[in-house]
Amino acid sequence: MTGRVQPAEPIRLVVSDIDGTLVNHAKELTPRTRAAIAALAERGVGFTVTTARPPVGLRGVFALLGMKVTAAAINGGAVVDGDLNIVEEKLLAPAIARRAVALLREQGLDPWLFTDEHWYIRDPKGDNVPLETRTIGQEPVVVDDFAEALYGRVLKVIGSCNDHPHLAACEAMLQRALGADAIATRSQAYYLDVTNPRAHKGEAVASLAKAFGVPVSAVLTIGDGTNDIPMLEAAGFGVAMGNGSDEVKAAADAVTGDCEHDGFAEAIERYVLRA
Structure with a gap:
């Protein structure tokens, strides 16, 4: 600190x-949290x-x-x-999205692709698919494999795994492999996100402050x-x-x-x- x-x-x-x-782990807003947000508005x-x-x-x-x-x-x-409605977006370069998918598969993970409209998966029984479905309120699109056209619209690639030490190792490996072309970071112990190198929350703060x-x-x-x-x-x-x-x-x-x-x-x- x-x-x-x-x-x-x-x-x-x-x-x-x-x-x-x-929100807490049950995805709830507590009464005290609601009161704090109301006080901000006041x-x-x-x-x-x-x-x-x-x-x-x-x-x-x-x-x-x-x-x-x-x-x-x-x-x-x-x-x-x-x-x-999206007013600003930073997509992953198609070649980098493909590379991230390949690297995650090499590590035994089944990647997810997120575009501006949908999320695409191959295995509906994979780690945390039901959790993500509940969290974002949207069913995944199940495909045999990712169509080439999807790689031009990728906002995020996710590797999800309940073996947290393995995912931590994957995080370090992906960041080394992708270098300055992407950010590989865990948003949760079980989610590894790969995004555009400028798609980080520091940039988000600047955009939101301006707005x-x-x-x-x-x-x-x-x-x-x-x-x-x-x-x-x-x-x-x-x-x-x-x-x-x-x-x-x-x-x-x-x-x-x-x-x-x-x-x-x-x-x-x-x-x-x-x-």
Whole structure:
């Protein structure tokens, strides 16, 4: 952590990760979280989200929040308006998407492809397919193999695996193999995301700050995953969830409680509402 105890200037926009941050492991918004978000609106402080989920995965979140706002999906690879229309996107280069798929298959994983409209898989019984279906509210398109035309529309390739140490090793291997042509990072212990090299949450914060008309220095970000590190470092004040790893906590200005004990609400109360 940086050792800072409060934001250097009043916070005008809060940008939150969703899974493991805004919602608990049951994908619920607690009453205290709802109250904190309502208090932000009363203070005139903007609120939005950025997530590894695809754009369609924001529909259920908007319904939970009772709001429609400009938000960022695919770790910043897609910025959408409140009706989920894409206003900015960063696709993977087709050759890099093919390479990522090949590398994941070499490691015994069955990759998923996400475009701006659908997600494509080969094995509907693969690790975490039911979980992803529930999380984003969309059924996958099951195919024998990925059609060549799909590679020109890829926002994200995912390798999903419940062998977490193996997936961590795959993360390091893919990043070495793909180099500067992509970002390979885990959004959860069981999800390895491969995206455009500029599709990260640091870029998302810049895009969202611009959309809300505030400087990045007046943005508070909060997250729990390694994919959240760029936004924790980019914002005026970054808060790591208590359920985040030591690496995530080291990148933040402060650490709050975990997602099962209202860590999000605690951070809003401490660093925005009482500041």
